[in-house]
Every structure is written in structure tokens, then in C-alpha cells.
Amino acid sequence: MQAFKSNIIEANDVILLLHGGVGRIHKEAISPETEHLYQEAIIHALTEGQKIISCGGKSIDAVETAIRILEDCPLFNAGKGAVYANNEMIELDAAIMDGKTLNAGSVAGVRTVKNPISAARKIIDNSPHVMLVGSGADEFAKENGIEIVDQSYFKVKDRWQQIIKLKEETENNTDLFSKHPPTKLGTVGCVAIDEGGGLAAGTSTGGMLNKKFGRVGDTPIIGAGTYANKICAVSCTGHGEYFICHAVAHDICAMIEYKSIPVSVAVKEMIEEKLTNAGGVGGLIAMDANGNIAVNYNTEGMFYGFIKKDGTITVNICNMIIE
Numbered sequence: 242m243q244a245f246k247s248n249i250i251e252a253n254d255v256i257l258l259l260h261g262g263v264g265r266i267h268k269e270a271i272s273p274e275t276e277h278l279y280q281e282a283i284i285h286a287l288t289e290g291q292k293i294i295s296c297g298g299k300s301i302d303a304v305e306t307a308i309r310i311l312e313d314c315p316l317f318n319a320g321k322g323a324v325y326a327n328n329e330m331i332e333l334d335a336a337i338m339d340g341k342t343l344n345a346g347s348v349a350g351v352r353t354v355k356n357p358i359s360a361a362r363k364i365i366d367n368s369p370h371v372m373l374v375g376s377g378a379d380e381f382a383k384e385n386g387i388e389i390v391d392q393s394y395f396k397v398k399d400r401w402q403q404i405i406k407l408k409e410e411t412e413n414n415t416d417l418f419s420k421h422p423p424t425k426l427g428t429v430g431c432v433a434i435d436e437g438g439g440l441a442a443g444t445s446t447g448g449m450l451n452k453k454f455g456r457v458g459d460t461p462i463i464g465a466g467t468y469a470n471k472i473c474a475v476s477c478t479g480h481g482e483y484f485i486c487h488a489v490a491h492d493i494c495a496m497i498e499y500k501s502i503p504v505s506v507a508v509k510e511m512i513e514e515k516l517t518n519a520g521g522v523g524g525l526i527a528m529d530a531n532g533n534i535a536v537n538y539n540t541e542g543m544f545y546g547f548i549k550k551d552g553t554i555t556v557n558i559c560n561m562i563i564e
């Protein structure tokens with residue numbers, strides 16, 4: 242996928258910030274009805290997350306709740322509506338991390354878990370592990386009371402047409418997703434801060450369209466696509482292989498800590514220099530322990546929304562900022 246000049250967005254006094262992926266998102270390609278549905282889902286996720294925090298709840302609970310709402314919405318590449326792998330299966334990745342305790346949970350390649358973010362959360366609560374993959378992760382989720390569904394639950398018509406078209410174009414080659422990128426990715430992620438100053442981050446995805454089955458992206462890799470500590474919380478989206486090799490989410494936190502720079506400067510350096518120079522395409526959201534946020538991406542667009550302490554909401558869809 243082609244890299245574009247990056248865009249940086251900054252704000253302060255934010256309590257919850259989420260993204261709905263990066264990619265080529267043209268306003269003309271989205272009907273007003275669909276745009277409204279995106280907006281509705283993002284606002285719903287923001288307000289439900291905010292309710293938890295304003296009642297004194299923990300940021301990790303707000304992150305899980307917000308991401309569940311986006312996983313249930315078929316417009317995003319997470320949970321229902323996720324992209325197909327080359328074997329025409331849907332394999333989902335998710336991770337969540339509590340910045341205060343450094344506890345993290347993640348699942349990769351699950352095929353039957355309705356809300357992978359909740360399975361990741363259960364790993365924190367009910368297991369001594371951090372990451373579970375494949376059928377073991379599906380099994381763990383089932384044993385721990387997470388809702389299990391048939392693969393057919395995740396499938397939506399647009400995604401099916403997307404994989405069929407791509408496979409025709411690439412003559413069934415499994416290794417071409419980077420040369421024939423999808424028009425819109427749609428991974429979801431969230432960062433939040435609670436009244437006690439605790440940060441949390443979470444990310445959920447179907448991964449990259451036409452990925453080889455068994456491929457794991459950056460999303461469930463702690464430190465790559467998802468990371469939170471006492472200083473900063475980060476959720477990434479884009480071409481996962483680059484985010485893994487640059488340990489992007491952790492590197493943002495490390496830059497802030499070791500160089501004593503603001504979150505926006507660290508995010509800018511990561512996207513505009515490190516990632517872009519390496520040929521990586523994508524974006525991320527980050528929040529520091531004072532509620533300062535930065536959103537940056539080197540694609541044509543990125544969906545994001547945030548809610549401030551005073552309740553004001555900002556939503557960006559197709560680079561149209563709605564306040």
C-alpha cells in the first residue's frame with residue numbers, strides 16, 4: 242500500500258480515544274447511510290466507554306466495552322465483518338493491556354469467539370499466561386464462558402466479494418496482500434484513562450485480507466500493535482509486519498520515557514520517520530497519563546473518535562471531522 246504524507250491530530254483532556262482502522266477511504270465510496278452507521282457505532286462505543294469511567298470504573302473495562310461494540314458492528318474488520326484469510330476462513334486477533342499493572346492478555350487466530358477482546362481480557366483474569374493461539378485460544382474462551390459462535394456469524398457479503406475479487410486478480414497467490422492491498426482495513430482499537438490515572442489499550446482485528454492462514458499480525462503482539470504502561474497507551478493499525486519489526490507500540494512509550502518528549506512528538510517520529518522510512522503503512526492512537534492524545538497515520542484516511550472529560554465528542558470518518 243502506498244504511503245501518504247502523514248496527518249497528526251492532537252488534543253488534551255481526553256478520557257477515551259478509539260480508531261476504526263486506516264486505508265484508502267474515499268468519501269464518495271461511502272453512502273450517507275453507511276457514513277451515519279459508522280458515526281453511530283463510534284459514538285456508541287465512546288459513550289459506553291465513558292459511562293464506565295465516569296462511574297469510577299477502570300480504563301481496561303472501558304476499553305473492552307468500547308471494542309466489543311465495534312466488534313459487533315459488521316462495518317469494521319474485527320469480530321463480525323472481519324476480512325477473510327486466503328483459505329476463506331476468518332481468523333481473529335486481539336489484545337488488551339492494563340497500563341497500571343502491566344497485565345496483558347491476547348488471542349491470535351481464533352475462529353469461534355464472538356468477541357476476541359473479551360477472550361483476551363479473560364486471559365488476564367483467569368490464566369497465568371499472556372497469549373493463547375488457535376484452537377487452544379478458542380477452547381480457553383469456551384471454558385471461560387465467552388460466547389462462542391459458528392464461523393458463519395462473522396461472514397458478511399462485502400467481505401466475501403472482497404476476497405473473491407482479490408483472489409481472481411492475484412490468481413490465488415497467497416503472498417500478494419501487500420501488492421494488492423484492500424481499499425479499507427477497519428481494525429479497531431481503543432486507549433483510555435480512568436479517574437485514578439490508570440491507562441489501558443486494546444486492539445482487535447481480522448488481520449490483513451488474503452493473509453496466509455496461521456499468519457499473526459501486530460495486533461495481538463504486546464509491544465507491537467498494543468501496549469500500555471503508566472506513561473502511555475497505544476493501539477496501532479496498518480501493515481502489521483512493519484509494526485512487529487519496529488515494536489511500534491512499546492517504542493512510543495519508551496521514547497516518551499527515555500527522551501522526556503510529549504506523546505505527539507513520539508508519535509510523529511514513529512510514523513513520519515521510522516515507519517515511513519521503512520516503507521510501513523498505517524497509523525496509531527496514543528494517550529499519555531495526562532489525557533493528552535495523538536493520532537497519526539501515513540495513509541489516505543483513518544477513522545477515529547474521542548471523548549473529552551467534559552463529554553464533548555469528536556469523530557473523524559473519511560477525514561471529515563464531526564464535532
Ligand code: ASP
Nearest residue numbers: 426428448458478479481
Ligand atoms: N495491523 C493489522 C494486521 O496486520 C491489520 C490492520 O490494522 O488493518 O493484522
